[in-house]
Amino acid sequence: MSVEIAVTMDPKLTPKLRERRKSPVIKHDTLFLYSSVVTAELLFVPMGASMVWTSPVIGKLVSNDTEINPIGRQISILEVSMLTGIPELTNIIGLLFVTKLADVIGRKRYLLLAGAVMLISGIGLAFSNKIAYMILARCAFGFPGVPSVIPVYIAEICEDLNRGKFGCYSGIFHQIGNLFGFVIGPILSVKYYTLVITAPALIFIILFLTMPESPVYLLKHGNEEECKVSLKRLRSNKTDQEIDMDLEKLKKQLENEPKGKVTDLFKKREHIIGLLLGFLPVLIKYCSGVTVLFMYLAPFFDSAETSLSGDLVAIIVAVFKISLFTVASFVVENFGRRKLILISSCGTALPLCALGVFFYLKHIESPALQQLQWLPLTGLLITVSFFGLGLGPIPNYLVIDFFPADLRTVSSSIVNASGSVAAFALASLFPIVTGQFGTEWCVWWFSVNCVAGAILIYLFLPETKGKSLDEIQKMLER
Template sequence: MADRTYSYDPVGAATALNQQTHRMEQGQLWRQYVIAGIANIAIASTGYCMGWTSPVNIKLKDLSQSPLPEKVTDDQEAWIGSLLTVGAIFGPFIGGIAASKIGRKWGLISSAIPLFIGWILMAAATSVGMIYAGRIFWGLAVGMLFTISPMYCAEIATDEVRGALGSFLQLFITVGFLLVYSAGPYVSYSAIAYIGVAFTAVFVVAFFFMPESPIYYLTKNDREAAASCLMKIRGRSRAGVEAELEKMAVEVTASMQKTATIRDLGEKGNFKAMYISCALVFFQQFCGINAVLFYMTNIFTAAGSTLDASVATIIIGAVQLGASCITPFVVDRLGRRLLLLFSACGTAIGLGLLGMFFLLQANGNPIAAKIGFVPLLSLVLFMVTYCVGLGPLPWAVMGELFPIEVKAIAAPIATAFCWILSFLVTRFFNPVATAIGMHMAFWIFGVCCVGAFFFTMLLVPETKGKSFQEIQDMLRGKTSSKSEKA
């Protein structure tokens, strides 16, 4: 009886029994949310690292608060802001190797190593070179996590909640931003570092007890370990997960029939997935998000806002978090395309208003003094709409588009491309804004948001509620039969 229960027979009584058991066992959906949430504590830690420059840049120019013997120059400040993205360019390749060799779980845990090294360098910093090195190590961790975390969340999720778990990346990164924005201005430089260390330690301890992705074990031909993981993730018995496990095994077997190489990215479905992923991360970065985040305090100071820059930054961080909470609840109902279209429109309007304000200010128009609230209003609009679509969904969509055997090659390339763009934006935003005017810099970003709208409308497929196999068939121009659907 045990053999009949656990073996796969597409027309036999065992399959019927398994499917009936699967339907009877509702499972515990909350487990997927909890596991993905704990996995994304590391993402929150990277948000803390990425937002670190906003409060710390001010401290580094005040010798009474800085650990350095001299104030940092504007050029050094630009390098501090951008070097994290340099590390993040290389991190995805380390993450991709780790995900395929030691697993998604241990790949995520190993990202804590460069995070800890970065915080040690920051806490002990006596020169700007140590800060540079710390930022690069943080970047390695960011690149690793942005590659592995979407992969892990997509692989543990059922089709109906995959979009929600994929959007956790943006939600948790805003938790990190809000924490550093809230604490940074009011605690010492060293205290900021100690909080960062504690953040990372909490992730390592909590995630140690979480399961591996069952798909990883299936790629290693360890069906029993995959079943054990799936039982923990779904909250079902072995019989209750058998039908889903068999479906996963069939997909993995089909995907692993050949070893993927970079040439496979030229195949029709893979090429389409690649250019969609790269285009989405291009628009994500060239909407100017990292320029805004890294230099938010500078933007409010330059705008001459009547509101204290630190308070305004905290408000923006809270808005980010609130907006990011929306996406997990609506993405699997409204779909990816609609949210991306809404996000592109909103960010374009917000950047247009911000550019208009800086143009009035640059021309000495007296109206600028009367509308000092516009920078805050514009950035609130920008952040809300960014966090709903352009922030989380490129990562969620990327985790869905690539077949299993290609993910380890394609995801690091797309993620590295993202961070190359991020480096360009963060390193050269200030020089470009100085050369052509802050208003022109924001309008260029706004034009890119308009481009994102039309690209999404014309070329981005809807993946809501589709299985991995259905998505692959759609990219290749095939039609899945009813038997293939989830």
Template sequence: MGWTSPVNVILNDEDQSPLPAPVTTAQGSWIGSLLTFGLIFGPFIGGFAQATIGRRWGLLAAAILFFIGSLFITFATSVAFIYAGRVFWGTASGMVFVILPMYCAEIATVEARGAIGSFLQTFITFGFLLVYTSGPFIGYSGIAYVSLGFAVIFFVGMFLMPETPTYYFIQNDPKSAAKSLAKIRGKPIESLQKELDLISAAVDDSKDRKGTIADIFRRKNFKAFFIGSALVFFQQFTGITIVVFYMTDIFRVAGSNLEPAYATIIVGAVQFLAALMTPFVADRLGRRIIVMVSSGGCAIGLGLLGLYFFLADIDSPIIESINFLPLVSLMLFLVMFRWGMGALPWAIIGEMTPIEVKDSVAPLATAFCWTCSFLITRYYSVVAASAGHFVVFWIFAVCSFGSFCFGLFYLPETKDKTFNEIQDMLSGSDLTKREAERTERAQRA
């Protein structure tokens, strides 16, 4: 079976390409991988930015990089401009993946923390849907113009947002912290004193234990880092990058009468609706159960997809009667992934990581995530060519089952727990007193 690159398909179309001549296959490969390259280094820049200039200005800096990348691609006169634009896009995305979950975790209430944190994945799928619905009709250059507009909207919107109270307390500015929390909550400062005291106490405690890279390997810090890294490992080794990258080919194998462009629009809409579910259930069902259900569903979808390719490779006579299987399994996989594993790892990292090591843990976990993505993208075709596509999808299915087991036996539940309760849980402290306090608060509410 011949697999094609969507990047090459678009850029080799002279009516849509921003370049005066189509790119070569090798150039298209570089264009496809340079985004991931930027994603590997962007988290470290984001970690440095959020610690030195703040969460808000770190996100504003990312918006500027998005804008510069879009300028390079919009007005590209050679493939080098496309390369540069993709690196800027990847770097900015890496910064956002580090700073935004932290920003959300620091401004959200305990009750809404999971929902707000999971909106990151919702808007990622909205971006996919936007590209799927407009890309076939406005081309690569048109998409670049759209990204220019969204970079401006991102910058203006973030400029109007406040800095987090946690960052102000870290900077020894309690007055600004109080004003920030009052703006976020829409309440008078006097009514927020208890929450301000809790944030201040958590920051003071973290200052007493100012973290370094070595402190990541302390018990609860390492546990938070390990859980976050494991979740993003399982997230990438479900094969989401490969499934999305070769989506049109899978539809073609399914024998669908739909044009690939319209098929991807349908899939994009389904992904968006699935991701939209997460904010509404994350704080009701809990993180752990969602991770387990999502991972189990991904394992089933990928297993069925691998089964189809296995039967196709051995020329099974039943293959003609089950040509719907790739479509069904693909839809099952994408719905289950976007509903859980696509959204929750970033929210969990944001709410579990101790303040004193956030500057180190978040960039390392995010860089590890995109390194996994780069390796999968780089070596997928090699493994598929030597062992068969069904082997690759079954490997992804096994990894998804591993994610299910990880959620079942190791992942702690953070639903409705305060930051201090989560830290006690990670360190193995007695939670009886805090659980009683939390129950009392819930009864009073």
């Protein structure tokens, strides 16, 4: 009698215990898998620091003190808008066109190339003494489209049971980059600050040379033996028989797959639905305004005119954000992607609304402000706490769950490009709109976006936790 039959027929076991006995033993992730994921995610550190580069630097660029201002003059509000927004716009080009290289030369070679571009452009930014040069260098820094390729690489070296957990690591390392930039930005000159935040790109290049190529990419290009070697390194806790089973599973997934063209995204109903569902959380993430607020965090908080320094608040907020992104990586496989994004959207809306009230009271010079000096910091901490639970770490990798290997890069690129369009518009308009209409209206609009996003998530976004590609595709066909 087989074990499964024996377990099923044992009258002493409850249904739950029978299922538990029948389920395969879940093995712990290997140290090499952790090393591969962490090394790949290391590239998000300079990216995260670059994203908030403007927060400590804008205060120096609007100064007339030539000792701290490398431009030698005070820059205008329009130049602030261009310095922050244009790099987001050019990042779209990288996401839509350059990332296709990852399907041609491989995920690993692409990321190494991206790291080299970051290193060179970071050095160029450090020695720039004109606003135009700074804009060009920042554009090159974000051009490689790394936010699309790293999630693909991570998804393809992981399994269904740990894909969500490791996918959240992108957000954690991005936030570590934010904190890195916030901490050293106020104490270093623009030149040395930029060089220091670029250094992790060099460390990444050195370490990533020893990491494996994606098994899915290798198998897709006919390198079955190399694929098997890569699987053995990543899953050294498995027997040869289990590795062979994993290899067969990959082969089955790659059978009859489309060729990875943009037009293939629109040939099947499930791909169209998957693309639309991929757009939804990414657009809500950026339209929540938290990402934009981080670009202007120090000046944003300084405008609240409390007793705390904007640079100090930026560090405190970044620490909170890292903590919550880390929590999300541990609970995402238990709670699920959909539930966390839903909780995150609702929770982010409330403190943003409260922040809007504070800035409105400040605008009308209300005497109540004396009793509400605690609100800006508290509101920001609660905002980033809820944002870090779902909206921050999950949306950018969620689209990977909806597509087969050949369409992951192109779908991720298109979805993240839509996010870059939103980030460009918001980052460019934020200093202009706040100057014309007041900070409160921007923050209230962000709050309304979160509420609308929560409603859309509740109505349309399915759960992909622990599901295989076949199960997700069948779910999208309905």
